[in-house]
Amino acid sequence: MNALSRFFRRLEGPQTLGRGPAFWVGFVLVLAAACAYPQFSDGYTVGNTVYFFTWIFMALGLCLIWGYGGSLSFGQTAFFGIAGYSYGILTINFGAAYGFTFVALLLAVAIGALFAALLGYFLFFGRISGVFLGIVTLSVTLVLERFMAQTAGPEWRIGAARLNGFNGMSNMPPLTLPWPGGDIVLFPDVELYYVVLGLLVVVYLGLRILVNSPFGNILVAIRENPERAEMLGYDIRKYQLGTFVIGAALAGLSGVLYTSWGQYITPSSMGMTAAALPIVWVAVGGRSDLTTTLVGTVTVLAVFQALTIHGSQYALVAMGAMLVLTVLLAPSGLIFALARLIARPFSKRQPGDA
Amino acid sequence: MDVGTFLFSALYQFGDAFAFLVLSACGLAVIFGMMGVINLAHGEFIMCGAYVTVSAAHAGVPLPLAILIGALVSALVGAVVEVLVIRHLYSRPLDTIVATWGLSLIGTQGTLILLGSTMAGVGTPFGSFQVGDYSYSVYRLVLFAAAVTVLAGLYALFNWTRFGVMARATIQVPHMAAALGVDTRLVYSLTFALGAGLAGLAGGLYAPTMTLVPTMGTTFIMEAFVTVVVGGADVFLGTAPAAAVLAVVKATMTSWYGQLFGQIGLLLAVIVVIRVLPRGISGFLLRERA
Numbered sequence: 001m002n003a004l005s006r007f008f009r010r011l012e013g014p015q016t017l018g019r020g021p022a023f024w025v026g027f028v029l030v031l032a033a034a035c036a037y038p039q040f041s042d043g044y045t046v047g048n049t050v051y052f053f054t055w056i057f058m059a060l061g062l063c064l065i066w067g068y069g070g071s072l073s074f075g076q077t078a079f080f081g082i083a084g085y086s087y088g089i090l091t092i093n094f095g096a097a098y099g100f101t102f103v104a105l106l107l108a109v110a111i112g113a114l115f116a117a118l119l120g121y122f123l124f125f126g127r128i129s130g131v132f133l134g135i136v137t138l139s140v141t142l143v144l145e146r147f148m149a150q151t152a153g154p155e156w157r158i159g160a161a162r163l164n165g166f167n168g169m170s171n172m173p174p175l176t177l178p179w180p181g182g183d184i185v186l187f188p189d190v191e192l193y194y195v196v197l198g199l200l201v202v203v204y205l206g207l208r209i210l211v212n213s214p215f216g217n218i219l220v221a222i223r224e225n226p227e228r229a230e231m232l233g234y235d236i237r238k239y240q241l242g243t244f245v246i247g248a249a250l251a252g253l254s255g256v257l258y259t260s261w262g263q264y265i266t267p268s269s270m271g272m273t274a275a276a277l278p279i280v281w282v283a284v285g286g287r288s289d290l291t292t293t294l295v296g297t298v299t300v301l302a303v304f305q306a307l308t309i310h311g312s313q314y315a316l317v318a319m320g321a322m323l324v325l326t327v328l329l330a331p332s333g334l335i336f337a338l339a340r341l342i343a344r345p346f347s348k349r350q351p352g353d354a
Numbered sequence: 355m356d357v358g359t360f361l362f363s364a365l366y367q368f369g370d371a372f373a374f375l376v377l378s379a380c381g382l383a384v385i386f387g388m389m390g391v392i393n394l395a396h397g398e399f400i401m402c403g404a405y406v407t408v409s410a411a412h413a414g415v416p417l418p419l420a421i422l423i424g425a426l427v428s429a430l431v432g433a434v435v436e437v438l439v440i441r442h443l444y445s446r447p448l449d450t451i452v453a454t455w456g457l458s459l460i461g462t463q464g465t466l467i468l469l470g471s472t473m474a475g476v477g478t479p480f481g482s483f484q485v486g487d488y489s490y491s492v493y494r495l496v497l498f499a500a501a502v503t504v505l506a507g508l509y510a511l512f513n514w515t516r517f518g519v520m521a522r523a524t525i526q527v528p529h530m531a532a533a534l535g536v537d538t539r540l541v542y543s544l545t546f547a548l549g550a551g552l553a554g555l556a557g558g559l560y561a562p563t564m565t566l567v568p569t570m571g572t573t574f575i576m577e578a579f580v581t582v583v584v585g586g587a588d589v590f591l592g593t594a595p596a597a598a599v600l601a602v603v604k605a606t607m608t609s610w611y612g613q614l615f616g617q618i619g620l621l622l623a624v625i626v627v628i629r630v631l632p633r634g635i636s637g638f639l640l641r642e643r644a
Contacts, residue, residue, distance in 0.1 A: 323456030
């Protein structure tokens with residue numbers, strides 16, 4: 001019991017909204033509802049929900065880099081794409097037997113993270129910050145998109161995997177669980193739903209522990225005032241680089257899950273529009289908190305899909321307008337503003353903390 | 355190929371790359387240098403200039419005039435955007451990037467909805483000339499001349515006119531300038547409109563050489579970003595030398611490996627440059643004076 005309460009204490013802190021039994025009861029209820037949900041729905045809808053879930057990892061990563069670390073990274077889609085393509089190349093070459101798809105998942109995420117470490121070294125150790133960081137990362141993803149788009153010819157192949165230029169790679173095996181009595185192939189259906197939901201809970205709780213740890217506090221200190229943090233003796237470059245790599249790994253995880261979900265990835269997933277969408281989710285949700293980012297991402301994705309179905313071409317215009325209006329009217333995010341509003345009556349006992 | 359034609363060819367390609375970098379970056383650089391704001395809708399202003407230019411040319415307006423109309427319309431749109439959105443965000447420069455990105459999404463998709471996926475272009479004027487075994491487009495030389503003219507014009511504007519003095523005063527110490535009676539809000543509006551107009555001019559100038567699609571802005575912004583990052587905050591000491599250096603990289607890589615590797619070369623160059631000169635070329639040049 002003692003260990004359990006210690007664990008809970010690590011999940012709470014000044015850097016996250018939501019604390020105390022009421023919040024965690026709510027969390028368990030939401031989780032239970034999420035677990036029960038496939039029983040009341042059909043395979044297609046559940047598969048579609050998994051599609052929403054795959055993006056949340058990238059959003060949480062961006063929330064960590066941008067909301068907590070204060071570094072504008074506009075090129076998360078670069079890591080998304082690199083990891084997605086890596087997963088495709090690995091699984092097309094080595095197949096899906098013996099649970100290799102999960103090894104490929106780890107390898108692909110590691111490749112994305114490694115790329116981020118290399119890029120981040122030049123950026124953070126060159127002390128690039130603010131707007132320049134944003135536009136350099138954005139340039140990286142745009143160049144990657146154009147690079148992949150011109151790989152149509154047969155000479156662009158890695159092993160058995162054709163890169164296929166603008167049409168993208170397809171037909172890589174989906175994630176496959178090795179299981180006694182026959183592998184379970186995780187098509188976008190109930191099984192994949194539970195795997196991704198489990199991953200999501202682990203990542204969410206892990207990030208909560210991370211941002212409430214000393215690392216998270218220093219990160220927020222850097223966001224608030226880099227010079228002060230440096231004067232206090234912290235090598236801010238290392239913290240920023242670390243955050244950048246973690247965020248990139250999460251974007252990579254999204255990339256792998258997306259690729260295995262649709263067995264498909266194209267260069268346009270690294271383009272200008274694709275790169276803008278995570279910014280919309282995180283900004284609209286509320287970038288300075290993990291929970292609001294998570295809720296915001298799911299909400300915006302659901303709205304976006306509904307708009308795409310009903311007003312197809314106007315969906316992106318609506319997204320752009322939503323972004324502009326959020327920045328103008330609710331700079332800390334719509335969901336965040338809403339959460340603060342709800343939390344206000346409960347927080348009277350602890351004045352001063354936000 | 356003898357040495358003369360080789361030299362001419364290299365110079366021509368350098369000039370072409372230089373013109374492209376200067377023209378696509380100067381609007382962005384003016385806005386960034388003066389206001390510290392990166393305008394992510396820069397590509398959409400370029401697209402706007404190109405579309406207006408081509409529409410005007412189709413309506414029978416001679417091309418040079420059409421290009422001017424394109425630049426003016428972009429400047430107008432820029433002024434409107436400044437009043438509606440940018441003005442409210444000066445205290446939060448990082449949020450401006452996000453807001454202009456939203457505008458960029460609206461611009462690209464809105465154009466796609468209103469005008470369709472492509473628009474009939476106008477042909478490249480002036481034909482070509484022959485040096486050695488190769489033929490070169492005259493229009494590319496016009497573009498180079500235009501780039502140099504734009505730089506000279508900006509220099510004159512900021513150094514020799516009343517607006518230039520007020521604008522420079524406003525960047526240095528905004529509240530001091532305001533206390534001395536400069537309408538800083540107007541200066542910011544005009545500067546943003548100037549940047550948007552320069553973007554429109556770039557779009558208009560390049561409209562005859564490329565296909566008009568709503569996403570055409572993205573072909574410019576990468577180069578524009580890179581030039582501004584390498585150059586730093588000063589248009590003359592930054593953007594122009596940065597464009598010259600990067601033009602060598604781009605022209606060399608492009609002639610050896612093709613267009614895409616020109617861009618990859620640019621990107622690698624910028625990543626190395628910021629590691630060595632984090633404040634850009636203008637930061638490096640101004641270190642003595644700072």
